[in-house]
Structures are given as C-alpha cells and as structure tokens.
Amino acid sequence: MSDFETLDVEERADRVVVTLRRPEARNAINAKMIGELHQVCELLERRPRLLLLTGHGGVFAGGADIAELRERGRDEALQGINSRLFERVRRLPMPSVAAVDGWALGGGAELAYACDLRIAGPDAVFGNPEPVLGILAAAGACWRLPELVGESVAKQVLLAGRRLDAQASLACGLVLDVVSAGQLLEAAHALLDRMARSSAAALRLTKLVVDHPGAHPVADDLAQAVLFEGPDKQDRMSRFLAKSTRGSTT
Incomplete structure (x- = not known):
C-alpha cells in the first residue's frame, strides 16, 4: 500500500x-x-x-x-x-x-x-x-x-x-x-x-439489502435469518439485556 x-x-x-x-x-x-x-x-x-x-x-x-x-x-x-x-x-x-x-x-x-x-x-x-x-x-x-x-x-x-x-x-x-x-x-x-461499534455482519447485510434494486421482503427475511443464527446477535443482545437488568436494580 x-x-x-x-x-x-x-x-x-x-x-x-x-x-x-x-x-x-x-x-x-x-x-x-x-x-x-x-x-x-x-x-x-x-x-x-x-x-x-x-x-x-x-x-x-x-x-x-x-x-x-x-x-x-x-x-x-x-x-x-x-x-x-x-x-x-x-x-x-x-x-x-x-x-x-x-x-x-x-x-x-x-x-x-x-x-x-x-x-x-x-x-x-x-x-x-x-x-x-x-x-x-x-x-x-x-x-x-x-x-x-x-x-x-x-x-x-x-x-x-x-x-x-x-x-x-x-x-x-x-x-x-x-x-x-x-x-x-x-x-x-x-x-x-x-x-x-455495530456488528460488521449486520452492517454488511444491511448495506447489501439497501443497495439491492427493487429490494423484496424475502431479502430482508433471508438476511435476518443469517444474522439470527450468528454469534454476534446472541452476544450483543445478551450484553444489552444484562446491562438493562443491572440498571433496573440500582
């Protein structure tokens, strides 16, 4: 480079x-x-x-x-x-x-x-x-x-x-x-x-769907299905829920 x-x-x-x-x-x-x-x-x-x-x-x-x-x-x-x-x-x-x-x-x-x-x-x-x-x-x-x-x-x-x-x-x-x-x-x-700070996989798939001409609900569903099965979603949502729980008990 x-x-x-x-x-x-x-x-x-x-x-x-x-x-x-x-x-x-x-x-x-x-x-x-x-x-x-x-x-x-x-x-x-x-x-x-x-x-x-x-x-x-x-x-x-x-x-x-x-x-x-x-x-x-x-x-x-x-x-x-x-x-x-x-x-x-x-x-x-x-x-x-x-x-x-x-x-x-x-x-x-x-x-x-x-x-x-x-x-x-x-x-x-x-x-x-x-x-x-x-x-x-x-x-x-x-x-x-x-x-x-x-x-x-x-x-x-x-x-x-x-x-x-x-x-x-x-x-x-x-x-x-x-x-x-x-x-x-x-x-x-x-x-x-x-x-x-966002999930790289979520950014990539969001960009792919947004850029696709004439995007269809099926494209959303397929992209979301990939993300739902990925470790990033589980980790990020678990951390969010844990933080929310701590905040509600203080």
Missing part, C-alpha cells in the same frame, strides 16, 4: 483511509488513479473494512483528467473506465464515507456519489459540468444523483450546470453534515467509529 503514485493509503484494523493526491492537477482522476483505486477495492473485498475517501490539499477531486478524456473514443466509452470503478466502490462489502472539502466536480463528484455517505467541509462544491465539454456525466451521476437528491435537483446540476455548495448539499440530503475544514477528518472518523 506504500507504492502508490496518486494515493496515500493508511490501513487500520477496522478501516482504510484513502487520500487522493495529485496536487498538480487538483487531484483529477486519471488512469493511474483508477488503477490504484481498483487495488484498494481488491484489498477491501478480500478483507472487508470501512472506507474513508478524502482529497489532499483542500480539494476532493477537480474532475477527471481532461487530457486523457480528450483522447478517449467510442471503444473507451464502452469500457466504462470510470463507471466500472465507481460501481465497484459502491458495491464494497462495508460502508464507505467521502469527506469532501473544496471541489468535487465531474468524475470527482461521481466518486463521492458512489460512496454510501458524504460529509462536507464549508468550502465543498459538487457539480457536473460535463455537457460544457461536449460529453455527459456517464460514470453514475445521471442515475445515481436523482436517487440521492431527487430528480429536480439532479436536473439542475446535470442540465443547468448548478453547483451545490456545502449548505445546499446539506439541505438536499447529499451530505449528512457540514463541519469546519479543520474538523472534517475528525468528524468523518467519528462517523466511522460509530459504525464500527
């Missing part, structure tokens, strides 16, 4: 922290970064842990690398170079959090949309200006953003070029909180700490 050129990666027992680092290009997402993020996904698929994504230098990601995009043609578009990665991020076994301050534009915004949760600094700005460049936001924004903020706001961003600042992002539910830049990573880790 120390040989990356475009990422800083820190492994912890319960999480992996990834910082996008291309300061000369506002952390723009190029082919090298795509490949390195695939390696991170492989790591998290082999050993599921929480993921925190952030950007270096007060910028999340200023977009995709325009010089590379200009050279791509039909065949590259059909490969879904960016969209396949972002969908892989979306389908990671454990929850992911994007800590966003500064620009999250184009592909950078789409990477943040692919995370399960987002928390913003005061200077965060989300936007998808792809039509200005003669293309569309084809790495998930056209269908993922309406799911996150509703069709009306999504069309304002995707068609009218509206950029969502931190407060607008909070108002439409794109981010769960806005905190000062100096506290952004601390707040993101506090969110991860809260999730880490």
